[in-house]
Amino acid sequence: MQHRKRVNTPVAFLYFGLMTVLAFMVLVGPSAASAVSANVVVYGSGVYGSGQSQSGNLDFVASEWDVSPFYISGPSITQKGSSIKMSNLSISCQNDAGCGEVTIAAYLSGLTNPGVFTVSLDGNFGLPGFNETTLGDSSSLNGSYFAYTYLGNSQVGVYGNLRGSYGSFAVGPFTSPDLSAVGSPFNLVFGVTLYGMNYLETLSMENSFNINVNTPTSVPEPSSMALFAGGLVGLGLLRRKLYKRE
Known part of the structure; x- marks a missing residue:
């Protein structure tokens, strides 16, 4: 046996x-993809300490900024599934003579190429604590948004204006051109610019600057x-x- x-x-x-x-x-x-890194920069004309930056990996939360005459808190750069979000951003003017241009931008590296991505924003602009309807059009949001990558020496992506009177706003979703030729890893720059603010005016983006992109995976x-x-x-x-x- x-x-x-x-x-x-x-x-x-x-x-x-x-x-x-x-x-x-x-x-x-x-074979595993590298982690996404974020570098958030504040710059603009007349901004003290223009060009300040803070860096980290997703999920990233900025600490305090020293960018007089503006008060800036946030943002958070977070990732959920295929969506990357800039949220909890507040920009307010602290100069009684008004404030000039300011930009806050996030530079992300290490993404997989999305082919195309979509962009949408929402938030609020005005004087906190005041009745927006009684103020009417005494002032307005004057800015822009951007989300792009580089194809050769060109910036390719989604751009648009932020315009309107006091109150909440929402734009998008907008779809980028086909970016398949960019290849991976994929770098992305996105953010907002304000061209001028009056004293105490505040841009608040508590909810979102959403970008729907592919994110790194560990698929062999x-x-x-x-x-x-x-x-x-x-x-x-x-x-x-x-x-x-x-």
């Missing part, structure tokens, strides 16, 4: 250990999958040899 005799325990541990290490190397090794490349499959076959053959007939 024939029966199989299992080899000793250390050899079995060696077999399962090799399989675990190989699987780990394939799934989280060189085809070559890695082939390596993984070959390794499993080899380990299977090794396992057969770990048994002997008496």
Whole structure:
């Protein structure tokens, strides 16, 4: 009568250990995409400390800014699924003679190429605590938004104006041109510019500057999958040899 005799325990541990290490190397090794990094910059004419920046990975939350005559809090740069959002941004003018131009921009690197992306914004502009309907058109939002990448020496993406009287606003969604030729990793710049604000006027974007893009994944490349499959076959053959007939 024939029966199989299992080899000793250390050899079995060696077999399962090799399989675990190989699987780990394939799934989280060189084929895994790098993390997205964010660099947020504030700049503009007449802004103290123009060009200040803060950096981090998603999810990024800016700390305090020293950018007189503006008071700026935020933003948060967060990622959920295929959407990247700039939120919790507040920009207000603290100069009784008015404030000049200011831009806040986020530079993201390490994205996978989305082919196309979509952009939408919403927020509020006015004097906090005042009745917007009684103020009427005494002042208005005068700015722009942008979301672009580089194709050669050209900036390609989505641009538009932010115009309107005091109150809430919403724009988009707008779709970018096909950016497949840019390749990966994909870099993205997006943000808002205000061309002038009166004393205490505030732009608040508590909810969103949404950009729907593809984000990095850890899906193994085809070559890695082939390596993984070959390794499993080899380990299977090794396992057969770990048994002997008496």
